[in-house]
Amino acid sequence: MTEKTALTPKTHTTPPAKFSHGVRKGNILQVAGQVGFLPAEDGKLPTPAGPTLREQTLQTLANVQSILEEGGASWDDAMMIRVYLTDVDHFAEMNDIYDTYFAEQGLTQPPAARTTVYVGLPAGLLIEIDALAVLG
Template identity: 50%
Template sequence: MSDQQTKTAIVPTTHSGAAGPYSPGSRKGDILQTAGQLGLPPGAPHLRSADQYPNLATQVLQALDNVTAVLAEAGSGWADVIMVRAHLTDTAHFREFNTLYSEYLATEQGPLPSRTTVYVGLPAGCLVEIDALAVLG
């Protein structure tokens, strides 16, 4: 199997591993998919840490930083991202999320990635989860 066909786990040094049976990122050829990144520091125990990060702004910025770390570990960045999925726990958070997301990506050149936003249940205290799909090369 050529290197282009080998699937590789992407684990940033900031991540102590996944909270379950998955990789923080997976790359195959020029395709990179990040796992959903919660708005908690990597490796933080969900149930205890979510109480330390009670507001949406803190969690959104941390989730975006976590996605950025996975992208960077693969030699990528937001300029390569073509699709983002945002998972929010409350429809009332949509406007604030949009503002934070826009500000975070404001320095990116070119068009913003496509995005889907859905409303879900997440572990206790977690308000957001974000994943990204990038095409490299």
């Protein structure tokens, strides 16, 4: 039987419920929905980067990336990135930030597919991102 491994970067706060920030089983790696929380600090509640969309988006992408890396993957392995925004008016700015970010990642494979939809998120959060990766 192939083992399922929980991926828990040191920078991440404990999940608020019985789920994993990421799991890997064989060559499949799934990253849970990440938000723009700054690296965890003992005794401090999770705090989002901000207040701008740019700061939250970059922190969220960093949080996804650290889970990919914890599982031995990189953005090159990402097949699907799901972006949840709270405001349709953020689409163009998010795309700008997203493009610049990925241009700087030095991808050697085509970028992941993506779906962007507009949903509700807890107060103070402007963006949530999850990802599916296939390694190997």
